[in-house]
Amino acid sequence: MTPRPFTLHVPDEVLADLRARLARVRWPDAPPGAAWEFGTSLAYLQELIAYWRERYDWRAHEARLNRLRQFTVALGGIDLHFVHEPGVGPRPLPLLLAHGWPGSIVEFERLIPLLTDPGRFGGDPADAFTVVAPSLPGYTLSFRPGQPRFGVEEIADVFAELMTGVLGYRRFAAQGGDWGAFVASRLAHAHPDRLVGIHLNLLAVRRDVTAPEAPSEEEHRYLEQLRHWQREETGYQWIQGTRPQTLAYGLTDSPVGLAAWIVEKFRAWSDCGGDVERRFSKDTLLTNVMLYWVTGAIGSSFWPYYARLHRPWPIPDGARVTVPTAYAAFPREILLPPRAWAERVYDIRRWTVMPAGGHFAALEEPEALAADVRAFFRELRGT
Numbered sequence: 478m479t480p481r482p483f484t485l486h487v488p489d490e491v492l493a494d495l496r497a498r499l500a501r502v503r504w505p506d507a508p509p510g511a512a513w514e515f516g517t518s519l520a521y522l523q524e525l526i527a528y529w530r531e532r533y534d535w536r537a538h539e540a541r542l543n544r545l546r547q548f549t550v551a552l553g554g555i556d557l558h559f560v561h562e563p564g565v566g567p568r569p570l571p572l573l574l575a576h577g578w579p580g581s582i583v584e585f586e587r588l589i590p591l592l593t594d595p596g597r598f599g600g601d602p603a604d605a606f607t608v609v610a611p612s613l614p615g616y617t618l619s620f621r622p623g624q625p626r627f628g629v630e631e632i633a634d635v636f637a638e639l640m641t642g643v644l645g646y647r648r649f650a651a652q653g654g655d656w657g658a659f660v661a662s663r664l665a666h667a668h669p670d671r672l673v674g675i676h677l678n679l680l681a682v683r684r685d686v687t688a689p690e691a692p693s694e695e696e697h698r699y700l701e702q703l704r705h706w707q708r709e710e711t712g713y714q715w716i717q718g719t720r721p722q723t724l725a726y727g728l729t730d731s732p733v734g735l736a737a738w739i740v741e742k743f744r745a746w747s748d749c750g751g752d753v754e755r756r757f758s759k760d761t762l763l764t765n766v767m768l769y770w771v772t773g774a775i776g777s778s779f780w781p782y783y784a785r786l787h788r789p790w791p792i793p794d795g796a797r798v799t800v801p802t803a804y805a806a807f808p809r810e811i812l813l814p815p816r817a818w819a820e821r822v823y824d825i826r827r828w829t830v831m832p833a834g835g836h837f838a839a840l841e842e843p844e845a846l847a848a849d850v851r852a853f854f855r856e857l858r859g860t
Contacts, residue, residue, distance in 0.1 A: 478643045480548035483558060485539055485618070487771045492535060495732055495770065499530040502733045513744065513751070517737040521753075525740065526733055528759050538764045545582070545589070549618075550643055553635040554625045558618035559611035560585070561644070565594040566605025570673065570858050571646040572850075573636060573664075574610040577655020577679075578778055579739040580837065581617045583765045585610050588839040591847035604851040606650070609640060613656065615777035617768035626777060628784025629656065629791045633663035641671055650854050654678040654838055656781050662823075663791045665800035674801040674826070674857045676850050678838045682814045682822055683790055695815045706812055710745070713738075718782035725776025735775060736766050746836035748809035756841050792822060803827035803853035805846060809835030827853045 504519065512518035546563075549556045560582055563569065572592060576584050589608050596602040612619040614627040614635060627635070640649045650673045653661040658679040665675045684707070688700050716724050728735045740762055744753035753762070769775045785791075792798065802823040806813055808831065816828055829849050834842035 478550055478552060480550040480559075480561070480643065483547040483549045483618075485543055485547070487535065487539065491771055496530065498732050499526060502526060502731075513741075517741040522733070522737055522740070525736065525759060525762070529732075529736070529763050533760065533763050535764075535767060538760065538767070541586075542582075542764075545586075547618075550639070552638060552643065553614065553627070553631065555614055555619060555627075556621060557611060557614060557635060557639060559609055559639065560589070562589055562593045562608045562610075564592075564605035564607040565596065566602035568603070568858070569593070569605040569607040570854060571640065571644070571649035572606035572608050572854075573640055573649055573651040573653075573661070574608055574839075575636070575651065575653035575657030575660045576610075576613065576616075576839075577653070577657045578616075578781070579742055579765070579769070580655065581765050581768045582610055582612055583761065583768065584837060584839045587843040588847055591843055592850065595847075595851060600851065604855060606850075606854075609644065609649075611636060611639065613660075613778075613781075615774065615780050617772050617774050617778075620772050620774035620777050622773065624777070626780040626784075628781055628788060629659045629663050630667075630784075630788075632656075632660050632781070633667055633791075636660060637664060637668045637671055647671070648673050650674055650676070650857070652676040652678075652850055655836065659781075659791055662798055665798045665802070666792050666796060669798075669800050672800045673860055674803065674854060675798075676803045676805070676853050678805045678807060678846065679810060679812075679836070680804060680814050680819050680823070681792060682818055684812070686818075693815070696818075699813060699815055699818075702812060710811070713742070714782055714786075717779040718786035721776060721779035721783050724779065728775045729773055732766075732770050735770055736763070738775075739766050739769070743837065746809070746811055747841055748807070748833055748835040756835075756837070761840065797821070798823045800824065801826045801857060803829070803849070805829045805831055805838065805849045807831045807834035807836070807838050807842065811836055 507519040592606045651661040658677045661675045662681040747756045749756040
């Protein structure tokens with residue numbers, strides 16, 4: 478289990494094949510109605526694909542990603558990819574950063590230096606973290622064809638072994654959103670002795686809830702939000718969670734289909750006011766899509782959804798996460814459960830209501846997220 482240095486290099490023939498596919502795209506028509514009303518806007522996607530074909534420079538982004546210290550290690554029957562950036566401070570705290578779907582380590586490019594070297598940005602070097610940011614098993618650089626599939630439970634166990642067995646950190650902190658929040662929560666439940674604390678920007682609170690007879694205003698607001706989410710926003714979950722292989726054919730064969738599937742989520746789940754590029758540049762969107770395209774990992778990335786629909790909830794009924802927990806509530810997160818409901822599951826020590834930002838907090842509001850992570854773990858560093 479010795480980590481091997483990793484350098485990202487996509488073969489020229491893979492890029493040539495991509496250019497050929499982008500040049501011969503077959504477009505659907507646009508239905509009547511407002512753009513984005515029925516899914517990804519045809520006009521926007523045509524603009525994005527033209528940029529991808531004519532102006533996007535993968536080699537420049539590949540070189541930028543390679544400035545991160547990257548490794549792979551044989552673990553859990555796969556080659557697990559991870560970033561490992563040392564902290565700059567008197568006693569950096571090991572911090573596991575876990576992304577979600579349809580994300581990648583691209584989400585953490587701006588966040589990592591804010592955490593590893595706070596002094597460089599006007600913060601206190603005593604708040605530094607040594608950051609370990611894996612690509613989730615089955616996602617992008619942690620994928621090879623034919624490898625085992627992982628749900629949240631297996632991901633948490635592999636990450637625990639990475640941090641303690643491979644890297645030698647006896648105890649560590651964890652931060653995550655989306656599936657990363659589920660993984661951090663499962664880590665805290667299954668391996669509490671290894672966790673100093675967890676910081677989340679999404680809560681793994683069960684969604685098949687029974688409404689109270691007399692809900693409070695906060696509960697009523699959440700239940701309305703939950704009803705809208707389940708009615709209008711969960712189609713992708715049911716497809717990915719019941720027929721992942723069928724969907725994988727189209728998205729593995731068509732880069733345009735892959736981009737349409739992923740970019741729509743960056744727009745729908747972010748605090749962008751309907752303009753996806755208010756939060757994410759074309760280059761950021763496409764670099765994230767590229768990591769799925771060049772690895773062929775989109776089908777494998779669906780597996781946590783399949784596991785979630787066919788297994789019990791990752792935090793067993795009646796169980797409680799006793800590890801100290803912080804939650805950053807970004808206003809455009811997909812769901813915002815009431816604090817009282819969260820406290821039934823977590824030992825909530827810090828609850829921060831953020832003024833802006835959405836589901837992709839590390840990309841949308843990296844400074845605010847980093848400041849909250851630093852503040853929460855400041856008092857836990859000696860525990």
